[in-house]
Amino acid sequence: MNLTHDDVESPTTAPAKAGTPATEVTDGTAAGVRGTPHVVGRVEEVPPGEGRAFVAGGVQVAVFRLRDGSLHATQAACPHSGGPLADGQTDLDVLVCPLHLYTFRWTDGTSPGGAAPVRQYPVHEESGRLVVTV
Amino acid sequence: MTAVLGGRPEGVSTLHFAMDEADGIDTRQRLVVIGNGMAGARVVEEVLERGGGEQFAITVFGEEPHGNYNRIMLSHVLAGEEHEDDIVLNSHDWYADNGVVLRAGVRVVRIDTHAKVVHAADGTTTPYDQLVIATGSRSFVPPMTGLYSGEDQLLPGVFGFRTIDDTRAMLAAAAEHDKAVVVGGGLLGLEAARALQGHGLAVEVVHAGTHLMNQQLGAEAGAILAKSVEALGIVVHLATRTTEVIGPDRVRGVVLADGRAIDADMLVLAAGIRPVTEVALMSGIEVERGVVVDDQLRTDDPDVYAVGECAQHRGELYGLVAPVWEQAKVLADLLTGTDPTAEYHGSRTATKLKVAGVDVATMGISKPERDSDEFLVISEPKRGVHLSVVVRDDKLIGATLLGDTRKVAYLTQAFDRGTPLPEERIKLLVDLSDGAAEVGVAELPHDSQVCNCNGVTKGDICGAVAGGCGSVGSVMDTTRAGKGCGSCKGLVKQIVEWAADGDVVEDPTASWYVPGIPMAKPELMAAIREQGLLSPSAVFAALAPGGAEDAKSKMGLTSLLRMIWGKDAVQENDAKFINDRVHGNIQRDGTFSVVPQIKGGVTTPAQLRKIADVAEKYEVPMVKITGGQRIDLLGVRKEDLPAMWNDLGMPSGYAYGKSFRTVKTCVGSDFCRFGLGDSTQLGIDLETRFQGIESPAKMKMAVVGCPRNCAEAYVKDVGVVAVGNGKWEVYVGGAAGASIRKGDLLATVDSPEAVMELSGRFMQYYRENANWLERTYDFVPRIGLERIKQILLEDSEGICAELDANMQQSIDAYTDPWGQDGKAPATPGQFRTSLPLVELPLVPVR
Ligand code: SRM
Ligand SMILES: Cc1cc2nc3c(=O)[nH]c(=O)nc-3n(C[C@H](O)[C@H](O)[C@H](O)COP(=O)(O)OP(=O)(O)OC[C@H]3O[C@@H](n4cnc5c(N)ncnc54)[C@H](O)[C@@H]3O)c2cc1C
Numbered sequence A: 001m002n003l004t005h006d007d008v009e010s011p012t013t014a015p016a017k018a019g020t021p022a023t024e025v026t027d028g029t030a031a032g033v034r035g036t037p038h039v040v041g042r043v044e045e046v047p048p049g050e051g052r053a054f055v056a057g058g059v060q061v062a063v064f065r066l067r068d069g070s071l072h073a074t075q076a077a078c079p080h081s082g083g084p085l086a087d088g089q090t091d092l093d094v095l096v097c098p099l100h101l102y103t104f105r106w107t108d109g110t111s112p113g114g115a116a117p118v119r120q121y122p123v124h125e126e127s128g129r130l131v132v133t134v
Numbered sequence B: 001m002t003a004v005l006g007g008r009p010e011g012v013s014t015l016h017f018a019m020d021e022a023d024g025i026d027t028r029q030r031l032v033v034i035g036n037g038m039a040g041a042r043v044v045e046e047v048l049e050r051g052g053g054e055q056f057a058i059t060v061f062g063e064e065p066h067g068n069y070n071r072i073m074l075s076h077v078l079a080g081e082e083h084e085d086d087i088v089l090n091s092h093d094w095y096a097d098n099g100v101v102l103r104a105g106v107r108v109v110r111i112d113t114h115a116k117v118v119h120a121a122d123g124t125t126t127p128y129d130q131l132v133i134a135t136g137s138r139s140f141v142p143p144m145t146g147l148y149s150g151e152d153q154l155l156p157g158v159f160g161f162r163t164i165d166d167t168r169a170m171l172a173a174a175a176e177h178d179k180a181v182v183v184g185g186g187l188l189g190l191e192a193a194r195a196l197q198g199h200g201l202a203v204e205v206v207h208a209g210t211h212l213m214n215q216q217l218g219a220e221a222g223a224i225l226a227k228s229v230e231a232l233g234i235v236v237h238l239a240t241r242t243t244e245v246i247g248p249d250r251v252r253g254v255v256l257a258d259g260r261a262i263d264a265d266m267l268v269l270a271a272g273i274r275p276v277t278e279v280a281l282m283s284g285i286e287v288e289r290g291v292v293v294d295d296q297l298r299t300d301d302p303d304v305y306a307v308g309e310c311a312q313h314r315g316e317l318y319g320l321v322a323p324v325w326e327q328a329k330v331l332a333d334l335l336t337g338t339d340p341t342a343e344y345h346g347s348r349t350a351t352k353l354k355v356a357g358v359d360v361a362t363m364g365i366s367k368p369e370r371d372s373d374e375f376l377v378i379s380e381p382k383r384g385v386h387l388s389v390v391v392r393d394d395k396l397i398g399a400t401l402l403g404d405t406r407k408v409a410y411l412t413q414a415f416d417r418g419t420p421l422p423e424e425r426i427k428l429l430v431d432l433s434d435g436a437a438e439v440g441v442a443e444l445p446h447d448s449q450v451c452n453c454n455g456v457t458k459g460d461i462c463g464a465v466a467g468g469c470g471s472v473g474s475v476m477d478t479t480r481a482g483k484g485c486g487s488c489k490g491l492v493k494q495i496v497e498w499a500a501d502g503d504v505v506e507d508p509t510a511s512w513y514v515p516g517i518p519m520a521k522p523e524l525m526a527a528i529r530e531q532g533l534l535s536p537s538a539v540f541a542a543l544a545p546g547g548a549e550d551a552k553s554k555m556g557l558t559s560l561l562r563m564i565w566g567k568d569a570v571q572e573n574d575a576k577f578i579n580d581r582v583h584g585n586i587q588r589d590g591t592f593s594v595v596p597q598i599k600g601g602v603t604t605p606a607q608l609r610k611i612a613d614v615a616e617k618y619e620v621p622m623v624k625i626t627g628g629q630r631i632d633l634l635g636v637r638k639e640d641l642p643a644m645w646n647d648l649g650m651p652s653g654y655a656y657g658k659s660f661r662t663v664k665t666c667v668g669s670d671f672c673r674f675g676l677g678d679s680t681q682l683g684i685d686l687e688t689r690f691q692g693i694e695s696p697a698k699m700k701m702a703v704v705g706c707p708r709n710c711a712e713a714y715v716k717d718v719g720v721v722a723v724g725n726g727k728w729e730v731y732v733g734g735a736a737g738a739s740i741r742k743g744d745l746l747a748t749v750d751s752p753e754a755v756m757e758l759s760g761r762f763m764q765y766y767r768e769n770a771n772w773l774e775r776t777y778d779f780v781p782r783i784g785l786e787r788i789k790q791i792l793l794e795d796s797e798g799i800c801a802e803l804d805a806n807m808q809q810s811i812d813a814y815t816d817p818w819g820q821d822g823k824a825p826a827t828p829g830q831f832r833t834s835l836p837l838v839e840l841p842l843v844p845v846r
């Protein structure tokens, strides 16, 4: 048996019920509705492929700069069990939470492993500044 | 022990997703199923498969709180061969996803066939248009005195063997007790006996019949089976019964009909099953031994059907799952109108002992019944082998295979299909020529059932192969073949190989080093060396399909590149797991742990004082002595890490990495009166030499001063034992974590230097050849000790010098990450908190 291997290939604990907020997070505005843009920092603060956490208008968000240069922002705490998503690993398709290795798709935030979807926020760059809309 | 199998984490769900509650207009008929066992759930699956989701609003009542699970596999769960999570067939989510209302944990009490509603124990009433009774069976409780402690309460220590809850209870009891008596020497009893024996219990089987498995076996075969079972160490008492349970507070033993008493702390009842018919009886539906049904599985009420073990069809009751599958198909055809003339005409049953340590397979009848029946027997009592077949009108109507089941696949087909038999009947039982098996597979008719548990045919398997499944594993995933009792796996493999015409891949991804790059480790290493790929992103660009990076491959690649290139590997922090980015182990609340290096477990008052000061200064929530002989500072904020390391002034202990970890030592010859060698010093030297070396999985060592093994060297990846006269034994592949394995003796050498050289050489061989995350306890048996000895001791492949040099390169590349990143962060914001608004720590402060 190789416990370790399973560990990395698939999530280790069952996902929490859909919609359970991991921590007290202020709700962002629902998708499709225009929110308020907030400058949270500078692009260089997020190294390629990594994520960093910021606060945008009282909402904690994790901002990622993928290796193709694209920017993504999600809620900071993992919907599964509150893991720090900014400490996760990325590729161009998914974000992997560091705690139990659930993955979340960038396309729609859903998790192939069955965790509740992660909330995403619009993020863009404006002359070197990171702007997150919540 | 109360976890809901296949449930949602919140517990039992009573989900109401039916359309009627959403908008009040559901024109579908209401189909209600009583019983969420193998039959009830299968009916629902078959109905859905026929598009019945649009025709019916389906509600399933299950007395058990669980999702639907594979009851057959309980034997494997009891034997510890299978985890209970892996026997779930349909989880609560599956029901929700398919719009089926599952009323799990709710018992139905009565059906009002006039009003067409069912009354449940929770007081609810549920209307139906069509109703299916699938209440199954329960364990038969044979009469004996002292069996009950209260009204209906079995004496503690008495168990049935029917449900996952029974199985859990037995597993819990088995962990605490030493002696079990199993009542019943049939399939279930023997499986239970063997499974309990596997947990270290002394087991005795009490069987009322004159021979074991008398339902399936003749007397002669039964006698041979009894011998084989006794040879396994299970005591068998035949032709007697238990008349009394010795109590009074819990099971202390049993008394047999002949007056003998047997001590026991567990009493398992496997003396047969009885159909569960109360609901039907209470509702005025015709019940004899079971719920009486016709060829359309209809009871005497036209809208009420019954399937599974509770149903009595043409006077027969079944206790096996194959008839359940056949009945479910017929019923689904009828309910959905797919085939309004579908009929069930009974099943011929075949069965196998699964976990009993003796191979037994039977089908049909066990001895001739008519003068014209042909009967062929091969009996070798000494070898525990008894094989027989019964042939009527050139058709196989019965077979018994005991002690040798090689012909089971072939015979099962002949039995199920009535295929022509060889003229020389002996060929039915003995392979007279080679290669017969392959011919057999080719000749199997397309629609012959291969996996009886899940009703998968040869055609289904061939279809999966044609549809692109290239490996046995993927075929099994797609068709579910081999996922029941598992006894058909061999045949499934043969068919896949035949269908793919030799073109089967081992599960392709299984041999890849990381999932994102389709290459095995040697190939990948060669490509990396040839093309001079120094960073994970360079590897992805050059070798991954479409050059696409893959998050789950990054950590393995980073480790591999460090191993190949040493200092020259290009570091990319995003390709590291968070632990390796910040050199600490992430905790459940996003904080980290700090484990300073304490070589060989030897520390000093000054070091301890330093650790104490730092722990106070940074308000470390818990300071703990680890199992690896050092000190863990747990719950440290990420932002505090660099300053803490600086204050500590100690190097990292690498307690977070897939890397060389610790060397545990004992006090050895300096202090211990038994010490035969200076284990402490050797441990310190080893830890100094190999500190921080990355590897496919953790590498842990221990050195002990004598075979008393106080620091557990026999169960380490590399363990060193002083045996006197300056000699040291080197063990490899030991483990005492999730797996327990005593290491294999690689060699006895005669100096500490030789220990250092040999352990280094072994670890390098492991680093270069092990799969990602494969610990030495899997690696050593996979390669084989003999081969490892030849390569590392006799240099049979001429690579020893290279291994030694490569290890040296890695040792030279070592830098203490705390000393380094502590001073200048590797990337901007390396130590920034990732949960900015969360109050830390969330872990309890001690
Ligand atoms: C701290 C410690 C427990 C303790 O309080 O004593 C510990 C703590 C953890 N162990 Fe362990 N193990 C600790 C000694 C052990 C030992 C005993 C030993 O090393 O002598 C074993 C059995 C030996 C072995 O490894 O074979 C052990 C077998 C495991 C396993 C099972 C590995 C396996 O393949 O069998 C895991 C799981 C894994 O590796 O994925 C694990 C995983 C873990 C992790 C890293 C779980 C995780 O990924 O977060 C725990 C980290 C806690 C933390 O944040 O620091 N730990 N763990 C011990 C640290 C030792 C040290 O100083 O380095
Ligand atoms: C340990 C073990 C090993 C076995 N091994 C094999 C094997 O190797 N091969 C083989 O072919 N067969 C084997 N069997 C038999 C096989 O499991 C059964 O034939 C099969 O489960 C029958 O299915 P069923 O749906 O009729 O009954 P069950 O699976 O028992 O399902 C009946 C369900 O109905 C529920 N129920 C009962 N009354 C009510 C009510 N009033 N309201 C609501 N729900 C109710 C019960 O809680 C139960 O969940 C084994 C059985 C056991 C216990």
Ligand code: SF4
Pocket: none
């Ligand atoms: S035994 Fe389990 S819970 Fe305890 S430290 Fe090891 S991994 Fe963590």
Ligand code: FES
Pocket: A078, A079, A080, A081, A082, A083, A084, A097, A098, A099, A100, A101, A102
């Ligand atoms: S917290 Fe468990 S996967 Fe994120």
